Amino acid sequence: MNDITTREDVEYLVKEFYGQVIKDDLIGFFFTDIAKIDLIKHLPKMYNFWESILLGNPVYEGNPMRVHFPLNEVTALEEKHFNRWLQVWEKTVHDNFEGDIAETAITRALNIGRIMNHKMANARIR
Template sequence: MKDIQTRADVEFLVNKFYDQVIKDDLIGFFFTDIAKIDLSKHLPKMYNFWESILLGNPVYEGHPMAKHFPINEVSALEEKHFNRWLQIWEKTVHDNFEGENVENAIARALNIARIMSFKMSNARN
């Protein structure tokens, strides 16, 4: 296996991740029923997001936190949901890549999950 080094690697990773996450019993409904994401529009944004984070190419424009507050209002995004998201992310990363950027991908996802969980919880209180 190789490290995450190119846009193609990021796209492969994100595609593999979404293949799993939208089918997940615990969190899939957030994507399919609550947010009703259109993968043809959503995935390119996620490619840009992760390319910016993992490869340092500033191609992502947006406010990911803001997109999650309306979802949280419909159905609470709880710590257990972020933990599952992270579990699927880690497995997907480790199943397909190895190297320095792999550890970065997991560390960054962990930080994202913690911050999102904290902010979503505070928004409900």
């Protein structure tokens, strides 16, 4: 297996991840029923997001945190949901890639999940 080194690698990883996560018993409904994401529109944003993070190409524009607050108001995004998101991400990375950038993808996802979990929990308190 190779490391994540190109935009094509990022696209492959993200497609594989979404193919799994939208079918997940615990969190799939967030994507299909709550956010009702249109993968044709959503995936290019996620390609840009992860390309920016993993390859250092500043192609992502947006605020991923802001998008999740309205979803959290409909159905609470809880720690168990972020943990499952990370489990699926980590498995997808390990099933398809190995190397420093692949490990960075997991570390970055862990950090993103922790921050989002904290912010979503605080938003529910208010």
